[in-house]
Amino acid sequence: MTFPDRDELEEVLELVAQEARSYVASVDDRPVRSPRTREALEAFNRALPEHGSGASQALRELIDQGLDATVASSGPRCFHFVIGGATPAALAADWWTSALDQIAYAWVSSPLSVELERVALAWLLELFELPASFSGVMTTGATMANFVGLASARQWWSEEMGLDAFETGLAGAPPVPIFCSRIVHASATKCLGMLGLGRATPEVLAREGSNILDVSRLERALDELGDRPAIVMTTAGDPNAGEFDPIAEVAELLRGRRAWLHVDGAFGLFARLDPTTAELVRGVEHADSVAVDGHKWLNVPYDCGFGFVRDRQWLGKSFRYQAEYLPDDVEDEPVLGQLGPESSRRARALSVWATLRAYGREGYRELVTRHCALARRMARLVDEAPDLERLADVTLNVVCFRYDPGGSTEEELDRLNAALGRALIEDGRFYVGSTTFRGRVALRPALSNWRTREEDVDAFVEVVRELGGRLGREARP
Ligand SMILES: *Cc1c(COP(=O)(O)O)cnc(C)c1O
Numbered sequence: 001m002t003f004p005d006r007d008e009l010e011e012v013l014e015l016v017a018q019e020a021r022s023y024v025a026s027v028d029d030r031p032v033r034s035p036r037t038r039e040a041l042e043a044f045n046r047a048l049p050e051h052g053s054g055a056s057q058a059l060r061e062l063i064d065q066g067l068d069a070t071v072a073s074s075g076p077r078c079f080h081f082v083i084g085g086a087t088p089a090a091l092a093a094d095w096w097t098s099a100l101d102q103i104a105y106a107w108v109s110s111p112l113s114v115e116l117e118r119v120a121l122a123w124l125l126e127l128f129e130l131p132a133s134f135s136g137v138m139t140t141g142a143t144m145a146n147f148v149g150l151a152s153a154r155q156w157w158s159e160e161m162g163l164d165a166f167e168t169g170l171a172g173a174p175p176v177p178i179f180c181s182r183i184v185h186a187s188a189t190k191c192l193g194m195l196g197l198g199r200a201t202p203e204v205l206a207r208e209g210s211n212i213l214d215v216s217r218l219e220r221a222l223d224e225l226g227d228r229p230a231i232v233m234t235t236a237g238d239p240n241a242g243e244f245d246p247i248a249e250v251a252e253l254l255r256g257r258r259a260w261l262h263v264d265g266a267f268g269l270f271a272r273l274d275p276t277t278a279e280l281v282r283g284v285e286h287a288d289s290v291a292v293d294g295h296k297w298l299n300v301p302y303d304c305g306f307g308f309v310r311d312r313q314w315l316g317k318s319f320r321y322q323a324e325y326l327p328d329d330v331e332d333e334p335v336l337g338q339l340g341p342e343s344s345r346r347a348r349a350l351s352v353w354a355t356l357r358a359y360g361r362e363g364y365r366e367l368v369t370r371h372c373a374l375a376r377r378m379a380r381l382v383d384e385a386p387d388l389e390r391l392a393d394v395t396l397n398v399v400c401f402r403y404d405p406g407g408s409t410e411e412e413l414d415r416l417n418a419a420l421g422r423a424l425i426e427d428g429r430f431y432v433g434s435t436t437f438r439g440r441v442a443l444r445p446a447l448s449n450w451r452t453r454e455e456d457v458d459a460f461v462e463v464v465r466e467l468g469g470r471l472g473r474e475a476r477p
Helices: 008-026 038-040 056-069 086-102 111-127 141-158 186-194 215-225 248-254 268-273 313-319 349-384 410-427 453-475
Strands: 133-139 177-182 230-235 258-262 289-293 305-309 389-390 401-403 434-435 442-443
Touching: 008 056, 038 056, 086 268, 086 349, 111 133, 111 305, 111 349, 133 141, 141 186, 141 258, 141 289, 177 186, 177 215, 186 349, 186 442, 215 230, 215 248, 215 349, 230 248, 248 258, 268 349, 349 389, 349 453, 389 453, 401 410, 401 442, 401 453, 410 442, 410 453
Parallel strands: 177 230, 230 258, 258 289
Antiparallel strands: 133 305, 289 305, 389 401, 434 442
16 A cells, blocks of 8 residues: 555544444543553554555554553543543544544634634633633643743733834843742743743742742732833642632732733633632633633543633734735634644634533533532542541642551651552552642642542542552561
């Protein structure tokens, strides 16, 4: 076989449909990771074939040899990072997206994708109770959504200073004053590096004995700047323990000042959906830019995020470009490639639209409420277990705790819990890594997959105790 053949399509699509069906039917029960991972990968370590195998053979190999090296991260027992699954509507729409293979670059390249991106972003603004006047663009995730917000902030700052960062750069300009707390996400500071503002630039103003933003220190810092413009980066929901910067207080402080307020609410913005957690993100409606993930709590397939800005002009000014053969961005025929970092883009809007259409505000409210209840259930089980110690309040969907059999030093506990994080991943029944929270090594399961049930949470706590007990005994025979 040397050239793709139309006749191959029927067979490979049928094959994949069948295999995919059986995979998603098994994902509730299959281990998160197979013990055969490394063996499975060996099959792929080959030179470029001179003569191709044809589509069916390639797909068979991909499926048969590759499956053991995947992670069932769309399943109900994957509590590592913050991982969402894919709702039935979102997954099916994602298949359809691949079949249609639309370019969500501009209205001209795909009217449906561009219109659904507009509609879905407007729905998300409603869902998150953000002003309908906000503009947005879909991205690959919260990292690039942070990039969209912070690129807009940079452009705003430069124009406040009589410059144009996007057009001529910031060489020769004074340093950009940027403030954040200790829960700032590493991807947000990475964006500062990507934007030439410097990853290490932000001044961290955390409260005494805490990680979140100290508003009075911020006030003093801004007072010292006098009339100079500044950028304030806040985080709504950090992955370690679900902590939130006091956004409403920060917004109140910034009112009438020359400052840009960015909120990274990758998963934490979803707190807005449940009246009992909405307080955590009060004030986000005053932000100048907001970053959110789609592939986390919205449960659409990877990759998907949303970058929102209060004023659309900053998207245009931060991402504009033209070429003789490209269309212009006009009112009823937008060019999304001129409003965000990517030019050619996947039509992510189809999945987002489909899942919001399928489950509505009510469905997502219930999803958030359920995950918070599951997190509280896990916290209760942790509190009841004599060998587990919770390290943080459960504000939302993250439970930060460690294994502590008693009688160990802090150093021994750190070693034990780091080993436990590795053992859990090796074990494969559940997935959760370790972190360091306020100087202590801890586990930090996050619940955000629509498939996760109470029995998964209960079994997880038992597996942690089982593996912790084994490691503890090995450490002190
Ligand atoms: C996950 C996360 C990010 C990065 O998101 P990606 O989708 O992986 O790019 C940024 N900020 C916060 C708070 C996150 O939880």
